[in-house]
Amino acid sequence: MKLAWHEWRAGFRPGDALVVAGGLLVCVVSALSLWQGGVARWAEVRAGGKVVARLSLNQPADIAVDGPLGPTRVQVEPGRARVFSDPGPRQYCVLQGWLTRAGAVAICAPNEVSLRLLGDSPAYDTLNY
Numbered sequence: 358m359k360l361a362w363h364e365w366r367a368g369f370r371p372g373d374a375l376v377v378a379g380g381l382l383v384c385v386v387s388a389l390s391l392w393q394g395g396v397a398r399w400a401e402v403r404a405g406g407k408v409v410a411r412l413s414l415n416q417p418a419d420i421a422v423d424g425p426l427g428p429t430r431v432q433v434e435p436g437r438a439r440v441f442s443d444p445g446p447r448q449y450c451v452l453q454g455w456l457t458r459a460g461a462v463a464i465c466a467p468n469e470v471s472l473r474l475l476g477d478s479p480a481y482d483t484l485n486y
Contacts, residue, residue, distance in 0.1 A: 395459040397474035400438040402431050404470050414438065414474070424468035431472055440465060440472055 402410040404422045410431075412418045418433040419441075427444035437457045440450040443465045450465035450472070459476025 395476040397436070397438075397457060397459040397461070397476050399475045400431070400433050400456075401473045401475055402470070403473070404429075406469070411475075412438070422470050424465070424470045426468045429465055429468055429470040438472060438474060439463070440470075443468055443470070 397414055400410075400412045400414060401408060402412070402420065402422055404424055409422055410420055412420070412431075412433050414433060414436055416433075416435065419430065421428040421430050423429075424444075429443045429450075430441040432439055432441045434455075437455040439455045440453065440463045443451055445465050445467040447467075450463040450470075453463040456463060456472065456474050459474050461474045463472045465471065
């Protein structure tokens with residue numbers, strides 16, 4: 358049964374608008390304050406669960422990390438990092454593109470290689486978003 362606009366509006370009270378506006382405000386403030394990862398300072402590369410490299414995001418770098426399927430290439434440029442190539446079949450970690458925020462992660466699951474950006478303060482990682 359579909360209510361017409363005037364029937365729905367009849368049940369709406371002036372205080373309801375304040376509750377809706379307050380709820381929207383809480384959602385916006387929460388999203389802005391909780392989902393900011395901050396400025397990234399380092400790129401941490403793991404293979405097989407072990408840290409194999411920790412690179413500064415202040416200078417360019419290009420490394421190859423060996424995994425079970427072959428080498429995964431990670432590129433770092435000032436302020437950002439990415440998985441450039443991976444021998445995995447679906448290329449999800451390559452499709453992540455450039456990571457710029459602290460807590461961002463690119464995981465090459467079949468090759469057991471991951472890239473994570475770290476900042477000065479701990480933040481939620483992308484798995485918690």
